[in-house]
Amino acid sequence: MESLRRKTGMLRASGLRLGIGDDCAIFRPSAREDLLLTTDLLIENVHFEHHTHTGRDVGYKALARGLSDIAAMGGAPRFCLVSLAAGAGASERWIRAFFAGLLELAKQTRTALAGGDMARAKQTTCDIVVCGAVPRGRALRRDGARPGDSIYVSGLLGGSALGLETRRGLAWRRHKRPEPRLRLGIFLRERVRASASMDVSDGLSLDLRRLCLASGVSAHIEAAPRFPGASLEQALHGGEDYELLFTAPPRASVPSQFRGLALHRIGIIRKGRPGSVFLNGRRLPALGYDHFRNP
């Protein structure tokens, strides 16, 4: 961590008083903000493989996943903490590449690397915690969708699942380098005043079900915008697209795109059995990725 300490000096976000090198990092919060905290595991042979993913890709993606959760709640990232259990496939060079990829995205998104832990292990496992901030009481949550709200999704779905299958082209890049929708999240909070929001990490069918469960409503959708080449299955149930799924009241003004990223209206929220999702009137099973259901 010693060499990282120097590299992260320039990244000290406003608020971070002490980074890597003591028992704890010290962060001075603003009295006007709520803090958002999320943690995500990235595991060898579950989320990535050493022979197909470079260290740089894995480091980038580890942070991107956490940032996507911050984006989903309309937050701005502040800092992250990274724990890396380095397996046999993670040479010193791989570990350097891992942190280079992570710091590349950290710099782009003004996320300070506040601390972490490293150890040797059999299987490479990375856990990342990202802390973001929103004005007090203004975080976008999953539980605010109301009957009559429209349902939207950003961008295109199924690309990551397609990339995992074909390991080629834009889809493979989408799988390895998902783009956290940070600016969109802030736009949804400040301008659109979305009623609910979350990121599509485990597949639209499962994530929309979760949003509906949290809000106590049902969803009726007509479509899922497909990544070029992706099947309907991949668009509905494929995970790791990291687009934003959100709802907005009928009176809200939602543009058809935001900075070149399409915002598709895919359906409507209705009263009904909490968590139930319908595609063109037929019940859509939640087949997205659940670690403990499909081990």
Added chain:
Amino acid sequence: MESLRRKTGMLRASGLRLGIGDDCAIFRPSAREDLLLTTDLLIENVHFEHHTHTGRDVGYKALARGLSDIAAMGGAPRFCLVSLAAGAGASERWIRAFFAGLLELAKQTRTALAGGDMARAKQTTCDIVVCGAVPRGRALRRDGARPGDSIYVSGLLGGSALGLETRRGLAWRRHKRPEPRLRLGIFLRERVRASASMDVSDGLSLDLRRLCLASGVSAHIEAAPRFPGASLEQALHGGEDYELLFTAPPRASVPSQFRGLALHRIGIIRKGRPGSVFLNGRRLPALGYDHFRNP
């Protein structure tokens, strides 16, 4: 995580606005406090073994290690985030026991479980992030030791190393259930006004070296208080005792014990090559546990 969500309701520490169940947890910080953040890995066959450590022990220890870092800086815990990659040895029952052990200590120390992540893996790996708080600008750091300060350590050292060797009695219990010195940390900050502090996690020789490096000083010690049955080697270089190592200016009043826990004066800080440590006048090598030096 669904069943955990209910169990942690009662634990919502002041400040936690939303716990498990959304993309992020939401924490409302106090304007009078700095936040402390620490992350720690606990890995199967590195830090514990499924056949000797129960799930309850592992869950307890995972949190205890993080809390020890908060204690070292004089903080009070607020919340934690837990990521668990569950290997083949971690049955559903084991996972329940893991969280029972973790929540037992969380309840004792008023630490809310704010969120986490779970996945299946080959090797069981737990990463825990603990967030604590101190009054602004008052955290105890490693870098404040000055020539002339006395060096102290709480309790007895080498017990955890002895326990790992013998797997018996109080030493084995000390290894499996270390006690984070939270009250002592607050006492050192508020009353003693310690000049530097850290926890002894990787062995006195290595941790004292780190404190001296951070402070730009050297240390001269005469003794290390030994756990009954522990060798001098174990007391000097054995890790995982989680006692507090601290320094205090000559004018400070340090009692010989705090709530039944002995506070031993073991030496003095001097000018000299930063990081050098001497035992009875002879250079003490830093043989404590370093994952990347002794893999």
